[in-house]
Amino acid sequence: MTIDPENWEVLLAAVFLVINAGLSLALNLGFVRQMTVAALRMVVQMALIGLVLKVILTTKSPGLTALVATVMLAVAGYEVMARQERRLKGVWGYGLGAATMLLGASVVMLFALNVTIRPDPWYDPRYAIPLFGMMLGNAMTGIAIGLNALANDLASRRAAVEAHLLTGATRWQALAPSMRRAARAGLIPIINAMAATGVVSLPGMMTGQILAGADPEQAVRYQILVMFLIAGATGIGLVVALWGAAWRLSDRRHRIRLDRLTG
CATH class of the missing domain: 1.10.287 (Helix Hairpins)
Structure with a gap:
């Protein structure tokens, strides 16, 4: 039914x-x-x-599929920027989130379409667009939380980070604790989702498949596959985004550059 x-x-x-x-x-x-x-x-x-x-x-036009994916990415990039209390100035404020989301979502989606799901053709929009949307949406949440956490942590702990730099630490050594805290914050949503899936909650996609008449075991396997893919896209995008933000918020002279943040 x-x-x-x-x-x-x-x-x-x-x-x-x-x-x-x-x-x-x-x-x-x-x-x-x-x-x-x-x-x-x-x-x-x-x-x-x-x-x-x-x-x-x-x-089933690859051009139209790419156009829809581009629009989705453009909106997601704006949402990442809008969710941050302190964001990077200039094109970095939008570009870093959009680029890292594209990286994480594209790598994982291409893997899924060519290795695990294998539709024919591989760019079949029935599979490509929903998968890209799920990867993009979850990566967007993780990256937005992570970047916001990193900027706030550096703003509140600037004296401690600079003291670390004065003792001879490189910018990467001084920023590492803040980056780790930001990474943990960004990964919490997907970790919680994986931990609760199947006991506390039934994901919408799996529920939709079951309501549409799919075999529950098949729906479960597909949902597990998707959760793994989402975790991969979120992790890849988040780590690269934090690395890019840390690079931008410091310079070659190993100084903290919070002047490159708004707010």
């Missing part, structure tokens, strides 16, 4: 957003506007992507 909710049933589920808005007003939490904007964005974006995917899945 295929689950196909009507429009009114979808709108009915939005009653819980109204409940959340009421709680926010009652408790003075101040997230009514943000939640409303986020919900509207989601509806518009999902409606548009549904129309776009309908065309792309029919034509």
Whole structure:
């Protein structure tokens, strides 16, 4: 049986957003506007992507697939930049997050399409776009958290880092503790997701497959594969992003350059 909710049933589920808005007003939490904007964005974006995917899945055009992936990357790069309290100035603020997300997501997606899943053709948008979206979305979260943690850690511990530099440490030695803390912060979401999957939560993709009539064992194997891929994309992107940020926030004279941060 295929689950196909009507429009009114979808709108009915939005009653819980109204409940959340009421709680926010009652408790003075101040997230009514943000939640409303986020919900509207989601509806518009999902409606548009549904129309776009309908065309792309029919034509199986590599050019259109690449165009959709580029748009996804561009939006994800902005989201990484927007989620940071202190971000790198200039093109680095956007470019570092976008480039490292592209690296992590592309490496893992190409591996999956050519080694484990092997659709024909390998760029089949039915597989490539959802996989790229999952890799990109999770890498986006990890990289945004990691970069934000690194910038805040350096800002709060600048005296300690500079004292370490004064004792003869290189910039990489002095920045290593901050980079490790930032890496742990960025990896926490995917680690928690893997630890809880199957007992605490059933991932949306696996649930969707089961609801669509897929064999549960097949859905489980596919979900495990995807979780491994997501962890790989997040880890690769996060480590390269932190290395790039640390390089930018220091110089060849082994000085900390927090003037290259906003805020």
